[in-house]
Amino acid sequence: MTIKLLAIGKTDNKELITLINSYKKRLSHYIAFDFEIIPDLKKAKNLSGAEQKQKEGALILKKILPQDVLILLDENGKQYTSVDFSMYLQKHMNSGRKRLVFVIGGPYGFSEAIHKKANGKISLSKMTFSHQMVRLFFIEQLYRGFTILRNEPYHHR
Secondary structure (H helix, E strand, C coil), X not given: CEEEEEEECCCCCHHXXXXXXXXXXXXXXXXXXXXEEECCCCCHHHCCHHHHHHHHHHHHHHCCCCCCEEEEEEEEEECCCHHHHHHHHHHHHHCCCCEEEEEECECCECCHHHHHHCCEEECCCCCCCXXXXXXXXXXXXXXXXHHHHXXXXXXXX
């Protein structure tokens, strides 16, 4: 299985990029992981929130294959403990599906088309985080999930 993370807009904070790259490297010991940035929309400030969601949604849908399992990182999604999330990952790996795709949307969230296509939603917290920070937090949780599945000491129970 491959896990793919899609995110709208680049990260320009060098410290965050360094940390994200560190966890991406660690993850590569467990699973094929792909992190893809969808560039920010040009002239986005001239668009309404609804128009921006629709255009970003179209860009996201171009990256999704028909057989993918699509999971949205959304504030209204289901929350998991780290251990429960590791079991969630194991369940998907056991499903025989080739690709599990997680998506971090833009500042206005996801279009209706994306919500209809999605197979589920996950929330990392009831708190609101910047889209830049969510990337790091999510990749770290993926790594933590795999260390839990392998019973490695990174996660202390």
